[in-house]
Amino acid sequence: xxxxxxxxxxxxxxxxxxxxxxxxxxxxxxxxxxxxxxxxxxxxxxxxxxxxxxxxxxxxxxxxxxxxxxxxxxxxxxxxxxxxxxxxxxxxxxxxxxxxxxxxxxxxxxxxxxxxxxxxxxxxxxxxxxxxxxxxxxxxxxxxxxxxxxxxxxxxxxxxxxxxxxxxxxxxxxxxxxxxxxxxxxxxxxxxxxxxxxxxxxxxxxxxxxxxxxxxxxxxxxxxxxxxxxxxxxxxxxxxxxxxxxxxxxxxxxxxxxxxxxxxxxxxxxxxxxxxxxxxxxxxxxxxxxxxxxxxxx
Numbered sequence: 644x645x646x647x648x649x650x651x652x653x654x655x656x657x658x659x660x661x662x663x664x665x666x667x668x669x670x671x672x673x674x675x676x677x678x679x680x681x682x683x684x685x686x687x688x689x690x691x692x693x694x695x696x697x698x699x700x701x702x703x704x705x706x707x708x709x710x711x712x713x714x715x716x717x718x719x720x721x722x723x724x725x726x727x728x729x730x731x732x733x734x735x736x737x738x739x740x741x742x743x744x745x746x747x748x749x750x751x752x753x754x755x756x757x758x759x760x761x762x763x764x765x766x767x768x769x770x771x772x773x774x775x776x777x778x779x780x781x782x783x784x785x786x787x788x789x790x791x792x793x794x795x796x797x798x799x800x801x802x803x804x805x806x807x808x809x810x811x812x813x814x815x816x817x818x819x820x821x822x823x824x825x826x827x828x829x830x831x832x833x834x835x836x837x838x839x840x841x842x843x844x845x846x847x848x849x850x851x852x853x854x855x856x857x858x859x860x861x862x863x864x865x866x867x868x869x870x871x872x873x874x875x876x877x878x879x880x881x882x883x884x885x886x887x888x889x890x891x892x893x894x895x896x897x898x899x900x901x902x903x904x905x906x907x908x909x910x911x912x913x914x915x916x917x918x919x920x921x922x923x924x925x926x927x928x929x930x931x932x933x934x935x936x937x938x939x940x941x
Contacts, residue, residue: 668746672814674932675805676747678905679821681929682798682912683739684710684752689794690733692716692757693787694726699737699752706740710751714926715758717781725784725835729791732828739821746817750930761924762790765914769857774847785844789854791832796893797862797903797911799825800871804902826900830892837875837891852876859893865916871901905933 668676684699687706691698696718699707721729743749763777780790802822809815833855840852856874863872873881873893882888883898894900903911906918914923918937921928928938 668814668817669811672809672811673747675808675905676743676814676817677749677931678929678933679798679801679805680740680743680749680931681753681925681934682794682801682908683736683743685755685757685912685924686794686798687733687736687740688713688716688752688755689757689791690729690736693719693721693781694730694733699740703737703740706737706744706752708749708751711754713752713755713757715756715761719781719787720783721787722784725787728831728835729787732791732795735824735828739824742817742821746813753925753930754927756924756926762793765793765858765861765923766854768914769854769861776846785839785842785851788832788836789844789851789858792836792855792858795825795828795832796872797908799829800901800903801905801908803900804904804907833875833891833893837889840875862911865911865914866903866907867910867916868903868907871903871907906937909934909937 688698691702692713693716695702698713698716700712719726719729759779759781760777762780763774766778767773778786780786799822802818802825806815806818806822809818836851836855841850843850844854852875856876859872859874863870866872870881873890875890876888877890879885879888882890883894885896892898909918909929910916912924913921913928915921918934919940921938928934
C-alpha cells in the first residue's frame with residue numbers, strides 16, 4: 644500500500660503544471676528557454692495570419708497570456724501549395740509555444756508589428772534605398788516566402804547558440820527538438836526560394852537570390868559578429884567545401900550551423916543593431932529577463 648501511495652503521489656506531482664515547470668528546467672536555464680518565446684510568438688502570428696487570416700487570439704488565446712494583438716498582420720495572397728506549407732508551419736509554431744510553456748512559465752505575447760510597412764522597412768534597409776512600390780509581404784507567394792526568409796533562420800541560430808549553455812537534460816531535449824523543426828522550416832523556405840533563385844520579383848526586376856543575399860548581409864551587419872548568415876547564391880569560397888555557389892542551406896566552413904546569442908538576435912529583430920534600442924518587429928521591445936535587462940539599460 645505504501646508503494647502504491649508513493650507512486651500515486653509522484654504521478655500527481657508530475658501532473659501539476661506549476662510543480663512540473665519548476666522541476667523541469669534548472670533555474671540557470673529558465674531565461675535561455677523563455678527568450679525564444681519572443682521569436683516563436685512572431686512566427687506563430689505571421690504564419691497563422693498569412694495562411695488563415697487570423698492568429699493566436701482565435702486558435703489558442705490561452706497561449707498569449709493576454710498580450711496585445713499584433714499590428715498589421717493579415718491573410719496573404721498565397722497559391723494553394725504555399726498556403727498549405729505555411730499553415731503547417733503555423734500549427735508547428737503553436738506547438739512550440741505550448742512546449743516551451745510546459746517547461747517554463749513564459750510571458751505574455753509582446754507587441755508585434757507585422758504590418759506590410761514593417762517588412763518594407765527591413766527590405767529597404769537591406770537594399771540601402773526605398774523600393775518603389777514598397778515591398779508587401781502579403782501581396783503574393785514569392786513576396787511572402789521572401790518575408791518568411793527573415794523569420795525561422797534567426798530563431799534556429801539562437802537555439803544553436805543556447806544549447807551548449809543549458810544545464811538540464813529536459814532543457815537540452817526541448818531545444819534540440821525545437822531546433823530540428825525550425826531548421827526544417829528554414830530548409831523548406833530556402834528550397835522553395837532556391838528553385839526560383841533567378842526569377843525576378845515583380846515589379847522590381849530584382850532576382851529572388853539577390854533579395855536573400857541582401858537580407859543575409861543586413862543581418863550580418865546588424866548582428867556585429869561577422870558572417871553568420873548567407874543567401875542562396877554565394878561566392879564559391881563560402882559554399883560547401885568551397886566548391887559550389889549554390890547555397891540552399893547556410894553553414895560555416897564545415898557546413899555546421901551558425902550560432903547567435905540573444906544580444907545578436909535582439910540587434911537583428913529590432914532592426915537597430917543595438918539590443919538596447921527596440922523597434923522593427925518589436926516596437927516596445929521583447930520580453931523575458933534577457934530582453935528586459937537591456938531595455939532597462941537604455
